[in-house]
Amino acid sequence: MTATHRGQSEPFVWEGGDPLAYKEDDGTFRSVTRQVLTGAEHGQGTSLRYFEIGPGGHTTLERHGHTHVVVPIRGQGSALVVDRIVPLALHDVVFVPSWGWHQFRAARDEPLGFLCAVVVARDRPVLPSENDLIELRRDPEIAAFIRL
Amino acid sequence: MTATHRGQSEPFVWEGGDPLAYKEDDGTFRSVTRQVLTGAEHGQGTSLRYFEIGPGGHTTLERHGHTHVVVPIRGQGSALVVDRIVPLALHDVVFVPSWGWHQFRAARDEPLGFLCAVVVARDRPVLPSENDLIELRRDPEIAAFIRL
Numbered sequence: 001m002t003a004t005h006r007g008q009s010e011p012f013v014w015e016g017g018d019p020l021a022y023k024e025d026d027g028t029f030r031s032v033t034r035q036v037l038t039g040a041e042h043g044q045g046t047s048l049r050y051f052e053i054g055p056g057g058h059t060t061l062e063r064h065g066h067t068h069v070v071v072p073i074r075g076q077g078s079a080l081v082v083d084r085i086v087p088l089a090l091h092d093v094v095f096v097p098s099w100g101w102h103q104f105r106a107a108r109d110e111p112l113g114f115l116c117a118v119v120v121a122r123d124r125p126v127l128p129s130e131n132d133l134i135e136l137r138r139d140p141e142i143a144a145f146i147r148l
Numbered sequence: 149m150t151a152t153h154r155g156q157s158e159p160f161v162w163e164g165g166d167p168l169a170y171k172e173d174d175g176t177f178r179s180v181t182r183q184v185l186t187g188a189e190h191g192q193g194t195s196l197r198y199f200e201i202g203p204g205g206h207t208t209l210e211r212h213g214h215t216h217v218v219v220p221i222r223g224q225g226s227a228l229v230v231d232r233i234v235p236l237a238l239h240d241v242v243f244v245p246s247w248g249w250h251q252f253r254a255a256r257d258e259p260l261g262f263l264c265a266v267v268v269a270r271d272r273p274v275l276p277s278e279n280d281l282i283e284l285r286r287d288p289e290i291a292a293f294i295r296l
Contacts, residue, residue, distance in 0.1 A: 006243075
């Protein structure tokens with residue numbers, strides 16, 4: 001039976017789930033951990049995950065057909081969402097629309113932890129091509145922001 | 149176009165949405181506000197809402213076919229979930245399964261604020277009948293907990 005209550009053994013480490021899972025290191029992200037909080041068994045067709053990026057770290061620059069709903073619950077940072085850089089303050093609501101480029105970065109001096117909702121049945125992320133990078137870098141702010 | 153970033157005009161008050169919406173007062177809840185953070189337009193078939201219960205307040209005791217995924221992000225409290233009382237600490241993950249009775253209560257001295265995910269296409273809540281209340285109250289802890 002699916003647990004009705006999952007506490008934390010320490011802040012931001014949830015009991016009863018898989019241990020902290022690290023995405024396979026393909027060299028495109030830095031200092032990111034993931035915990036799956038809910039999934040198909042919760043009957044909503046979505047999965048809620050907790051990602052934490054270490055100070056100065058970042059997620060992979062990518063895009064895909066499924067959307068993201070992101071709510072930071074620890075620290076702060078910033079993100080590329082589609083075509084602009086947005087601040088990430090505690091409890092802001094960030095929406096990554098279908099096929100929007102996105103990359104999340106923690107502030108230099110503290111981790112950034114956020115909830116991220118996705119549909120369970122989702123497509124795989126796509127990395128930027130050389131042409132995509134040329135397009136993205138036309139905006140100087142984005143050129144200065146992105147990490148590969 | 150759906151906003152890619154919703155900040156807060158003050159903590160726990162999100163910009164760009166409906167103002168704080170109060171559920172119609174039917175006398176079954178006390179001191180509860182709601183803000184809708186995401187919905188059908190976010191492409192996941194789910195809606196993320198923020199509920200805040202004032203100190204000593206509570207939500208309606210109810211059940212329904214759709215599920216809830218709840219994550220407290222402000223304060224603390226406790227909840228009836230199905231057939232037991234669970235503590236609600238910051239960032240605990242609470243799952244209310246289909247047709248599980250549930251009621252959330254804030255601690256006496258601080259508000260309880262939580263994110264709550266539901267499917268967009270959902271059924272209406274049902275209130276307990278006299279027989280349901282007799283069943284629920286067989287457990288002394290539940291009898292002492294529930295508020296009508």
